[in-house]
Amino acid sequence: MSLHRKGKALLVVALVAVVGMAFRVSWNALRDVAKAIGADGTAALLYPFVVDGLMALALVATLVLTDRDDKRFALRVLAAYTLASLVLNYVHGLVPALHAAPSGRVRLAQWDAAHWLLVLLASSLPVGSIYFGSDLVAKVLHHRPPVREAYEPEHPEPAQVPHAPAHPADAPADEAKAPKPVAAPEPAPVLVATRTEPVRPPAPHTPPAARTVPSPDARSVEFEAAELERMRQDARRAYAESALAERPLSARALGEAFGMSESWGRKQILAARDLEAVAA
Incomplete structure (x- = not known):
């Protein structure tokens, strides 16, 4: 003793x-x-x-x-x-x-x-x-005792902010789909350090290609995908920490903690075990 x-x-x-x-x-x-x-x-x-x-x-x-x-x-x-x-x-x-x-x-x-x-x-x-x-x-x-005390880390890591699209989401759909006005082409400067061939200005009769602007629906899908991936990473991290503490969470408890189903929690547990096996 x-x-x-x-x-x-x-x-x-x-x-x-x-x-x-x-x-x-x-x-x-x-x-x-x-x-x-x-x-x-x-x-x-x-x-x-x-x-x-x-x-x-x-x-x-x-x-x-x-x-x-x-x-x-x-x-x-x-x-x-x-x-x-x-x-x-x-x-x-x-x-x-x-x-x-x-x-x-x-x-x-x-x-x-x-x-x-x-x-x-x-x-x-x-x-x-x-x-x-x-x-x-x-x-x-x-x-x-509270459920989250079993797997909540002592020093929680800051949540990862998903990558925001280049264009604001509050732009009107009509303006996003409208073609940009084509400005008069200007001669591009010759960069000796990056390009060896001289820059050729575009022909007067050939208009430059219009830039493709993602629609608001595409941006919403990308944001939701990033949020789901972040939730999966948090769930796997929570299960790994509970396993290190010798109090592994069940699939049902893990799913309820993140507002998902038991099968979703079982998938995250299997993924966390695969990552641990790869690291070992």
Whole structure:
């Protein structure tokens, strides 16, 4: 076992020991408070597990849940029951009659409103444990990590911009199809470094060939083809990264991640494996 793992193990053992000792200290106070509000011997013995046990459950749920709202809910439950346990322990220290473990009821405060408020707090904690505990367990059981975290790289590469056509796409179709006006031919300069023969100007009676302009439909087809090819490359790269992480994506998961079918995802997986075999 490495030194880092040993440190983690010792930290967990120390945390469990501290939590166990703190529960034992709080157990005595909560048991006496439960007897003071009319609980019998068995109920008073189990009462500390209801309060402090839900605190431990909320702490575990906070560590497991990744959704922001669910984690916030677990933290609120943990804070509320921690505050309630603190109040009951404080009352146990202020009322000496609770220390004698009486068999009957004991007033928790001299002021009537404070006494009934403390009784309401101590009585409502078991009911709240049932409600909040079941909700936290349901959130943990139904928790699922995001799908894209399995194959999304830590440093995503910028998306490749497809090659744009030379002419803007918003040009009207009539103007694109209209022939360009033919200008008067000018004598071309003689480039000694690139051409050895003299440049012959075109004959006056021979008009220059008109330049072919691609139609908007052709440009749209080229753009869609480039986008599909980029999507295929991204899918193959995603599968290769998931395979390196020893969590290869299935054909269905890969297709759904890119909004395509399962057969499309299977084709990309086969292509990625062929590329890996060629590279090997």
